[in-house]
Amino acid sequence: MDVMHASPTFTIFAAHWTPQMNLLPHDRMMKASIGIHTGREDIILWRRSGEGIEASGVNCLFAGDIAELPVDGIRSATNPLPR
Template structure:
């Protein structure tokens, strides 16, 4: 039995080892890059129930940061019921693996008059997606319950200047880690009220 895998088997129950998963992702990234990291994520998310049991069910919008460095970021992102994220880019390669709920993506590209939508996909529990560094997407949790996904980036997600687009006018504006935190704060206020933490 391979006990160095992301999930370990104990009897009939598989366990997701958070620390080991982070170590394996960092090691894979250092050795051969995001393709190897994708394999690590795919193996872990294949048993999404084990990931959910270890990480716990989301209870508010936010990020559970697992690892951050100048060249690599891992976090669990939590979307509230029916939460929408406006179109945004990452300026780096990204991997997304859903361990609870669902994430609907609209993919955008630059056109003659700004950005235009050209494709959509749905990520269900156990699904993963890879986004290239030039990707622009908007995200919706269509469910009446929380969605949780592991997000992995080929760079420092929080220190990189990025872009976002107004969901109605599609006007472009700068975005960064602080802008993302503000989105989550607004979403929690919408769901729970001003006095919630």
Template sequence: MAAVQEVLAAAVSDHRAVLDGLGEPTSAGFDVLLHSPALTIFAAHWTPQMNLLPHNHEMAALIGIYTGREDNILWRDEPEGLRAHSAACLFEGDVVALPVDAIHSVSNPLQRFTGGIHIYDGDFFATERSQWNPETLAREPSDGDTIRAMFARENERRAGQCGGPA
């Protein structure tokens, strides 16, 4: 993954070229670029002011931002419950590596879309993982279908705010 991180960092360092190649995000979701049992690569799009609750991936991940900003809170699952332990703001051109055991929540604080290239060393969509309720921090099951449903709800929320399609 270290070599892949170097390639991703080089790519998003010219974030305008990535944006030109992938297009401006217009809705919450994923543009899947590669999907196999060993590797998943997609462009993720966060709507303005979108929030994703704490979740894990159960695999190593690389995230490179090519437009907008992604704010992360990093969490630890401790015996007394989930606890925030650090934060990181990713701007255009930034790359972060998340280890297999990472738990994070994600926010787009901007009034415009954020886009990032996400690379996972496994099948992101078929892997069972966990998410934590944002109010109670109770652990809940999650998988690709759960994540897709969150993005669909976000597009519905945005359509309601804008008075039309997302």
């Protein structure tokens, strides 16, 4: 990751994904904005349930797209591309 700005309340970084990279469900406990410069990111949104977590939505982001994640948001993500 390349950190472009960091302060106690706001950080901007560029993440570089490998082909078909996957991130397991995780929460950030903070608001987040995700912007795609090139490539693609598929996001599965999760919510807490009595059984743990369950899928509650999906968002496919392409170059130029931006997604807002709430403070309590849980997501998993994948780069479905072979590059």
